Amino acid sequence: xGTRISRAAIYDVLNAxxxxxxxxxxxxxxxxKAIDVEDAEVILRLQLLDAYQDREQVVREALGGAVGAxxxxxxxxxxxxxxxxxxxxxxxxxxxxxxxxxxxxxxxGVGKSTVASNLAVAMAALGHKVGLLDAxxxxxxxxxxxxxxxxxxxxxxxxxxxxxKFGLKLMSIAFLIDEDRPVIWRGPMLNKALTQFxxxxxxxxxxxxxxxxxxxxGDTQISLIQxxxxxxxxxxxxxxxxxxxxxxxxxxxxxxxxxxxxxxIENMSxxxxxxxxxxxxxxxxxxxxxxxxxLGLPFLGEVPIDLEIRIGGDSxxxxxxxxxxxxxxxxxxxxxxxxxxx
Numbered sequence: 001x002g003t004r005i006s007r008a009a010i011y012d013v014l015n016a017x018x019x020x021x022x023x024x025x026x027x028x029x030x031x032x033k034a035i036d037v038e039d040a041e042v043i044l045r046l047q048l049l050d051a052y053q054d055r056e057q058v059v060r061e062a063l064g065g066a067v068g069a070x071x072x073x074x075x076x077x078x079x080x081x082x083x084x085x086x087x088x089x090x091x092x093x094x095x096x097x098x099x100x101x102x103x104x105x106x107x108x109g110v111g112k113s114t115v116a117s118n119l120a121v122a123m124a125a126l127g128h129k130v131g132l133l134d135a136x137x138x139x140x141x142x143x144x145x146x147x148x149x150x151x152x153x154x155x156x157x158x159x160x161x162x163x164x165k166f167g168l169k170l171m172s173i174a175f176l177i178d179e180d181r182p183v184i185w186r187g188p189m190l191n192k193a194l195t196q197f198x199x200x201x202x203x204x205x206x207x208x209x210x211x212x213x214x215x216x217x218g219d220t221q222i223s224l225i226q227x228x229x230x231x232x233x234x235x236x237x238x239x240x241x242x243x244x245x246x247x248x249x250x251x252x253x254x255x256x257x258x259x260x261x262x263x264x265i266e267n268m269s270x271x272x273x274x275x276x277x278x279x280x281x282x283x284x285x286x287x288x289x290x291x292x293x294x295l296g297l298p299f300l301g302e303v304p305i306d307l308e309i310r311i312g313g314d315s316x317x318x319x320x321x322x323x324x325x326x327x328x329x330x331x332x333x334x335x336x337x338x339x340x341x342x
Contacts, residue, residue, distance in 0.1 A: 003071055006072075010044075013067050013070070014026045017062060019052050019059055032045075033046060040073060040075060044077070046078065046080045048082060048083065054297065055296030057296065059078075059080075060078050064076045064078065092227075093195065096203060097206045098206065100229060103115060103116040103119070104250045105237060106237070106249045108215040110247075113142070114313050117132065117142065118309075118312075118332045119339070120210045121332075123210075128207040129206045130169070130208050131206045132169070132211075133170075134170075135211050135220055137214070140172045142174055148316070151176055169204070171201050198224075199227070208339075211228070221250075225257050234262055234264075234339070237288050238266070238268045238269075239285055239286065239287035261297050263335070265301060265303065266299075266303070268305045269305075270285050270305065301334060304331075306319075320333070
């Protein structure tokens with residue numbers, strides 16, 4: 001006679017397991033619908049929100065391994081029923097935009113705006129109608145990155161006409177204020193400005209709108225999500241652990257408000273010396289990809305440290321526009337193609 005399988009042990013596994021990005025274990029989420037034991041086989045029936053569907057393989061492997069390790073268990077079968085994630089009642093001030101992606105990071109200094117600008121130019125180069133909104137009110141950078149000195153025009157009705165360059169429609173607070181003037185605004189004024197950038201700018205029919213968010217998980221992020229139908233978030237991080245620690249907070253925010261994580265990008269992943277041709281991993285390499293796999297989230301690709309990327313940002317001509325055939329541009333183009341299919 002075989003070993004009697006302990007249901008309590010199975011329950012303990014389910015009570016301890018938390019899906020990456022979820023805020024509670026499977027039992028607390030009321031995701032366990034049935035536990036059946038037939039001889040040496042354990043059959044788990046789960047009901048999960050479809051927001052976790054991109055982590056299905058991670059869930060199956062984790063539970064299969066943990067339950068399979070219980071004494072007497074020879075086979076584990078997991079059945080998952082997917083339940084539609086309830087959507088919050090948010091406004092959509094961008095009805096003419098087909099897809100809206102936010103570019104986010106948990107901390108500053110990881111090159112998020114550089115990635116956002118080059119991704120947008122790459123998407124336009126693929127033939128799509130693309131807009132780019134700089135939502136960093138306190139630290140706008142799109143004016144310099146695109147070499148724009150003059151502000152946008154307005155219609156008689158007071159609507160703002162976005163600036164156009166490199167095939168993009170662009171909007172930033174940097175277009176409306178003096179370069180050296182600080183923006184000393186708090187929550188209500190920030191939210192009002194962002195609402196205007198969404199609803200009072202004539203974006204027109206766009207295939208994609210990229211929104212370059214400020215770092216962190218505060219008022220700006222929440223206000224945008226409440227006023228636009230955000231289809232996905234792209235998270236940018238450098239390879240070192242301390243950077244991704246903050247990126248995890250950004251991921252948690254978007255998962256909490258049911259915005260899918262469309263992909264994660266590792267920026268500054270390595271440096272290839274043009275003189276000695278030696279590759280140096282200044283901030284490490286591959287840490288973001290490993291973390292994405294661990295969390296069951298899509299990894300979009302890597303961007304190296306490169307002199308031409310920095311020059312493009314300072315000169316007002318993004319790398320993808322300045323050097324369309326470079327290896328770095330090819331990396332951005334590949335990521336843009338992936339996003340276009342998402």
